[in-house]
Amino acid sequence: MSTAVADTCFLVHWLRFRERERIFEVFESIAVPVIVLDEMGARGRVMLAPWLASRRAFLIPRINDHEVEALRLVEFSRSQRLPTLDPPEAYCLAVAKRRGYAVLTDNKAPKYLAQILKDYSTVKVLDSLDILSLIYGDDLAEAVKAYKEDTGLVFSKTRLKTYGINS
Amino acid sequence: MEKFKEFEREARELREKSADWEFIEKQPEPIKTALKVLVENGDLWLAAKISGLPVDEFDEIRIKAKIPVVV
Amino acid sequence: MESTAETAELAKQFGFTINKRALAKALKELEELEHEAREIRAKSTDWEYIEKQPDPLRAALRLLVETGDLRLATHIAGIPLDELDEHRIKAKIPLVL
Numbered sequence: 038m039s040t041a042v043a044d045t046c047f048l049v050h051w052l053r054f055r056e057r058e059r060i061f062e063v064f065e066s067i068a069v070p071v072i073v074l075d076e077m078g079a080r081g082r083v084m085l086a087p088w089l090a091s092r093r094a095f096l097i098p099r100i101n102d103h104e105v106e107a108l109r110l111v112e113f114s115r116s117q118r119l120p121t122l123d124p125p126e127a128y129c130l131a132v133a134k135r136r137g138y139a140v141l142t143d144n145k146a147p148k149y150l151a152q153i154l155k156d157y158s159t160v161k162v163l164d165s166l167d168i169l170s171l172i173y174g175d176d177l178a179e180a181v182k183a184y185k186e187d188t189g190l191v192f193s194k195t196r197l198k199t200y201g202i203n204s
Numbered sequence: 205m206e207k208f209k210e211f212e213r214e215a216r217e218l219r220e221k222s223a224d225w226e227f228i229e230k231q232p233e234p235i236k237t238a239l240k241v242l243v244e245n246g247d248l249w250l251a252a253k254i255s256g257l258p259v260d261e262f263d264e265i266r267i268k269a270k271i272p273v274v275v
Numbered sequence: 276m277e278s279t280a281e282t283a284e285l286a287k288q289f290g291f292t293i294n295k296r297a298l299a300k301a302l303k304e305l306e307e308l309e310h311e312a313r314e315i316r317a318k319s320t321d322w323e324y325i326e327k328q329p330d331p332l333r334a335a336l337r338l339l340v341e342t343g344d345l346r347l348a349t350h351i352a353g354i355p356l357d358e359l360d361e362h363r364i365k366a367k368i369p370l371v372l
Contacts, residue, residue, distance in 0.1 A: 049357045078355030082234035090241045113289040149301040155292040191369040
């Protein structure tokens with residue numbers, strides 16, 4: 038099993054989910070950049086603490102090489118037609134590429150950049166729906182309903198159709 | 205490796221016995237959770253990160269909570 | 276708005292190589308998703324809750340309804356991201372993935 042690096046915009050949602058522990062059926066460990074932890078308030082830190090304490094999650098320090106690469110990605114993403122990449126997401130992408138991790142984020146920009154940049158084509162970027170699908174398989178519809186109740190996230194009808202769910 | 209595990213077990217027991225749990229339970233989150241993590245695994249840096257406080261400020265609170273750092 | 280060729284040229288300046296077909300596909304998908312997302316957000320939002328909030332939180336929540344950008348709204352609000360997410364849920368602003 039592998040490691041995924043998590044952006045804040047995935048963690049704050051996933052940590053609300055009643056079955057959040059099941060992410061460890063997909064990943065052996067979750068890497069959390071300290072800049073991601075720094076975005077979190079009390080609630081997020083309290084929810085994340087057990088994972089850190091048990092070493093299922095670990096903190097990634099700020100590393101200059103990753104920051105330089107993240108800046109390159111942020112500067113490029115400002116191109117008008119693309120969603121803008123935020124620095125923490127850019128950092129996650131840079132780490133993932135270097136270390137062979139997957140990226141967990143509920144923002145679109147990292148996903149699309151990984152699709153369009155040939156250098157990043159091997160980086161898997163997954164959002165909440167992708168993770169739910171990996172965990173729940175045929176029981177995805179129930180899981181999606183529960184996730185929506187817990188997080189206030191809604192999944193696009195087009196995407197749900199690709200998973201055989203008609204909403 | 206066995207010696208290290210034994211040391212860790214003793215250190216955790218010492219932290220659990222020494223800690224002022226009344227003080228810990230009175231703390232606001234995320235400091236309360238951070239102190240509990242510290243008692244559990246002795247990792248001051250990690251616990252400080254969870255608390256959101258600088259390490260030296262968190263260490264002040266550690267002392268007030270009577271959680272020893274076992275060396 | 277620049278063309279795919281212009282985006283590819285810009286990418287080259289940063290040392291990246293673009294998959295042009297993937298770019299065209301991504302842009303089309305994004306437009307459709309954003310259209311659906313904006314409709315869902317507009318329909319669900321509890322405007323009464325939003326209007327009761329002090330600025331800059333109120334401004335941040337309005338921005339969130341408009342753009343769906345949680346992190347940007349967080350910067351405007353000046354509070355941690357998970358705290359803004361609490362307000363998002365109370366304001367019934369869904370994030371659409």
